[in-house]
Amino acid sequence: MEWVNALLQGTLLGGLYALFAAGLSLIFGVMRLVNIAHGDLIVLGAYLGLSVTTVLGFHPMLALIVVVPAMAIFGYVLQRGILNQTLGKDILPPLLVTFGLSVIIQNALLETYSADPQKMNAGALETASVSLGGLSVGVLPVLTFAIAIAVIATLQWIFYRTALGRAFRATSDNQEIAQLMGLNRRHIFGLAMALALAVTAIAGIMLGIRTSFDPSIGGGRLIFGFEAVIIGGLGNLWGTLVGGVILGVAQTIGAKIDPGWQLLAGHLTFLVILAVKPNGLFPRISE
């Protein structure tokens, strides 16, 4: 029963990791941009959520209505204003710029909100649990997992069922030809980043309800996001969810053996998958 519990908790944890990773996966898929600032953007989302809940008195889940569009607009402006200038044949400039962005966001948050650990108060939702045949399962982790599935299903739908998704895929396949066909790739990239940061906002809020956060914890979350993306296969959204679940389960099973193995087991699983299948389990992009 304890192993079943570890498996279940790990799967639910995977939902959170998939939320961390979905934004990364999306922008890498569309424009081959590796966003080092992603972890800090998640924390930024959490802080925006905190501001909305304290100023307007909203429940954190309701704060999503404000934070998701705010982050999306921020993403569009960021992409059009800064990141588009760095995209080109060379992969290094966007890497360096997002690294700098990560430092700037961290310090701006430190200036604005101080180093105090903060937490969003979601009331009964935080501690509510349901009984599942002798196992207690938290409502919040289940909700997080459900949201992760909903987010990825929505992204998948946008990608394969809408004109915007067609534009994303076209620019992803060949930027020059897409441009020739009348797509403004700068605008498309802006929209992709907007969508990615909208997802990041959801990840930030779920993180902020689950645990306390301070401006410096973004980097630690980035690594899980990257691992989930790579395990699942670059550019594959459902793969990202699977990657998150594999990572989460590896961690809880590792912790079942010895708590010191928790993070290590996740990293080892990642390395093994990288060694056996360098493109991840379900790659979409063959490069």
Added chain:
Amino acid sequence: MKTPKTPWSRRRFLASSALTLAAPAILSSSRAYAANPVIKIGHVSPRTGPLAGFAEADDYVLDAVNQAIAGGLQNNGKAYTIEIVSKDSQSNPNRAAEVAADLILGDEVDLIVAASTPDTVNPVSDQAEINEVPCITTDCPWQPYFFGRNGVPGEGFENTYHFFWGLEDVIGAFLDMWSQSGVAKTVGGLFPNDADGNAWGDTELGLPKPLAAAGYDLVDPGRYQPLSDDFSNQIAAFKSAGCEIVTGNMIPPDFATFWAQSAQQGFAPKVVTIGKALLFPSVIESLGPRGDGLTSEVWWSPNHPFSSSLTGASSKELANGYTAASGRPWTQPIGFKHALFEVVADVIKRSEDLEDPAAIVAAIAATNLDTITGNVNWANGPINNVTKTPLVAGQWQRDGDALDLKIVANSAATDIPITGELKLLP
């Protein structure tokens, strides 16, 4: 063709520009004897980064200290102006060593001080030791300070001195508090894989031995990595062992994760006593109603019956002054940061020769001062270069609108009054 003759020949230009460049160096190395001689104090503190909470009251404490010593300090009948040069360690041990070296070699400070966790205190002390500059530190349990720097009991260090408490005091305070609770003597331990967690969980020097001696069963699932997102295995282990007490040393995000998951997975211990995570009111506030009733060690509080040797302010006045100045609740490091400068001022007054580092070190070693955190006297230390201030245990309890840290166990220091009674968690 005749070259135009100007008064600025090449040689003259070189000579005068060299003199201009060298001027600041020549001028600064000659002391201005007309004014009071200046004694420089270097101060390293984590102003930014994850440890910034420890240093949030720096400006308030330094302002009060600077005001108290504005007229200079007397040493052997002569007035000295004191200048405090403060530098940020950015919560990074490498950076702390770098700014300490900078203070010693660049600013040429006569004395260096540092506070807040082994990550600040140890690198600064090491730099001071190498460069033979007197150094006083606080706000870090003495075991990580002494053994973390490879100190040899009986030999100790030449130039570096430290005052705070040790693990034995924490264990004593915790046991004192738990013995009043009357709950089952089964304790769940949560120790991270970092300097503090390894010291607390160490089978020889940490919690396991004294807990066993006092009749407690410690369930220790093992070291976890800080910033874990899941504690369900620890919770399952504690549940099956029937733990009614949970203890450990955690960072705030890890505790928040653990505490929320405990509720989700139906684990309800009666006493939760955690070091580090539960020190700051802001953290307790962020936990909402579930912050009420958590317990922690107390190094200093507004109710401590001590007052400053420098400004005369009582503990209560110092804490309230901070709240009034910043609009934020008091924190425990405020008392120690203030006490650090009390010791500095006392040492400067007593040193036989302020030009001689060895005389300053001798004055530090001979300190016997009642500070706002209690008596500091290195003759009473548990080990070379270390002395201890009293430690008690407290519980966060709802008092009107805010949560207040009530002192609930004081066997180790009965002069610190009890301000509340231990309540069990629901």
